[in-house]
Amino acid sequence: MNQSFFKFTLGFLLALTPSLCYGFEIVYPKSNNVTINSDKTFFIGGVKENDSQTLFINEQKVPIYKTGAFKYIVNLEEGENKFVISDNIQTQIYTIYRPKFNSAPIPAAEYEIFDSPTIISTNTDDALLRNSPSEDSWARLGTISKDTKLKVLGQYGQYYKIQLAQDDYAWILKKFTQKTSDQEMIGTKILSYTYSETKNKRIYKLKLNQKTPYIINQNHGYDIVLYNMEDFEYGRYEFHINSEPVPFGYKVFYNSDNELNIEVKKFPKTDSNQNLKNIKITIDPGHGGEEYGAIGCLGEKEKDLNLEISNKLKNELVKQGATVFITRETDTDLGLYERVKFTNKNDSDLFISIHSNALPDTLANVDKKGTEVYYFYPDSKNFAKHILESIVKNTKTENSGIHKQSFAVIRNHQCPCVLVEVGYIINPEDEEKLINQDFQQNVAKSIVEGVKNYLNDVQ
Numbered sequence: 001m002n003q004s005f006f007k008f009t010l011g012f013l014l015a016l017t018p019s020l021c022y023g024f025e026i027v028y029p030k031s032n033n034v035t036i037n038s039d040k041t042f043f044i045g046g047v048k049e050n051d052s053q054t055l056f057i058n059e060q061k062v063p064i065y066k067t068g069a070f071k072y073i074v075n076l077e078e079g080e081n082k083f084v085i086s087d088n089i090q091t092q093i094y095t096i097y098r099p100k101f102n103s104a105p106i107p108a109a110e111y112e113i114f115d116s117p118t119i120i121s122t123n124t125d126d127a128l129l130r131n132s133p134s135e136d137s138w139a140r141l142g143t144i145s146k147d148t149k150l151k152v153l154g155q156y157g158q159y160y161k162i163q164l165a166q167d168d169y170a171w172i173l174k175k176f177t178q179k180t181s182d183q184e185m186i187g188t189k190i191l192s193y194t195y196s197e198t199k200n201k202r203i204y205k206l207k208l209n210q211k212t213p214y215i216i217n218q219n220h221g222y223d224i225v226l227y228n229m230e231d232f233e234y235g236r237y238e239f240h241i242n243s244e245p246v247p248f249g250y251k252v253f254y255n256s257d258n259e260l261n262i263e264v265k266k267f268p269k270t271d272s273n274q275n276l277k278n279i280k281i282t283i284d285p286g287h288g289g290e291e292y293g294a295i296g297c298l299g300e301k302e303k304d305l306n307l308e309i310s311n312k313l314k315n316e317l318v319k320q321g322a323t324v325f326i327t328r329e330t331d332t333d334l335g336l337y338e339r340v341k342f343t344n345k346n347d348s349d350l351f352i353s354i355h356s357n358a359l360p361d362t363l364a365n366v367d368k369k370g371t372e373v374y375y376f377y378p379d380s381k382n383f384a385k386h387i388l389e390s391i392v393k394n395t396k397t398e399n400s401g402i403h404k405q406s407f408a409v410i411r412n413h414q415c416p417c418v419l420v421e422v423g424y425i426i427n428p429e430d431e432e433k434l435i436n437q438d439f440q441q442n443v444a445k446s447i448v449e450g451v452k453n454y455l456n457d458v459q
């Protein structure tokens with residue numbers, strides 16, 4: 001009883017305190033005692049009544065934008081840095097620690113070569129092959145199916161080094177493998193080959209005597225490289241799929257009797273009236289629920305802006321006759337791989353993820369602003385280019401380019417995928433646009449135009 005009364009009183013006092021005291025709010029750094037490993041960082045936030053406010057950081061006057069937002073860059077010395085932020089009524093002190101440069105080399109793990117190779121098999125359908133024993137997402141080569149036999153040459157930390165073919169090697173996390181009693185490695189043979197077509201797909205089927213590892217390269221069409229192949233030079237067989245007619249994503253999988261299925265999507269049939277009647281598009285508002293994404297100078301959350309823009313985009317696409325799927329319609333949590341699964345379950349022709357940008361702690365350019373569009377596979381590059389061009393042309397945001405990046409939601413090869421960073425929510429100039437409903441509407445219309453231009457271009 002006493003305790004709950006105490007909690008109530010304390011809660012009541014705490015609820016009152018901030019609004020009485022502070023005329024300004026710091027959004028970043030996230031707390032007043034942080035470690036940032038960089039020679040520069042920035043303060044962003046907002047003031048409550050901007051016309052009468054004068055804000056100082058270490059006695060330097062901070063410019064305040066007309067929305068009340070501010071952004072201020074500071075230098076960091078090694079060790080402790082103190083910043084006094086004051087509006088002449090209240091003062092907040094921030095301590096930022098910059099770690100001292102440490103030149104001691106990181107001890108390297110030992111690579112151990114086995115006396116003789118051993119045979120293992122994969123224990124999952126999503127066993128990742130990597131080109132180096134590293135977690136880096138750029139090291140991904142592809143996934144292989146469950147119960148594929150692999151020849152292990154040695155180990156390095158959590159990884160096995162495997163030999164795929166005469167001159168081809170890869171790495172795999174040990175947790176994706178299991179011991180197998182069958183220690184004989186036989187070569188893979190192609191038993192038969194068939195080709196067929198449906199309205200939406202080209203289907204290639206290679207019947208093999210066993211499951212064999214493969215990887216797929218996108219390069220003017222697709223190269224499916226099969227390893228451990230008996231009748232081919234260096235033990236590798238490259239199956240090439242032409243870029244004419246334009247492929248629109250692919251799916252590769254084994255069916256139950258060791259038959260490798262390669263399904264290549266055809267370009268979706270568009271209507272001659274320029275509308276998007278036969279096009280299925282998944283829109284993905286970034287973040288959601290507990291995951292706020294970035295926070296703007298004025299305290300608004302990225303997840304909310306992403307959803308507002310996405311809903312406007314949905315309406316515009318529907319007006320053009322497109323079939324639209326949206327990964328979240330409300331403020332809910334949703335995992336990255338769930339978003340990819342959702343896209344593929346709906347057999348989407350295109351995928352667009354909507355985000356608002358921030359900067360990493362170790363920032364390269366604190367004054368960054370503008371629109372960026374990300375893609376991963378070469379198939380999606382032209383899509384990214386058209387979306388960016390259209391947004392920049394119509395909304396006059398700064399052109400911050402298209403970039404290849406290994407984000408999970410766009411690392412999906414089943415359809416062209418882009419991730420749009422509409423603007424920098426932590427840059428007061430971009431922020432003013434992002435919170436404006438007319439601007440959001442303009443972005444939505446521009447993306448529709450970009451989709452149309454892209455489809456016309458590839459057709």
Ligand SMILES: [Zn+2]
Pocket residue numbers: 286287293294302355356357
């Ligand atoms: Zn984001």
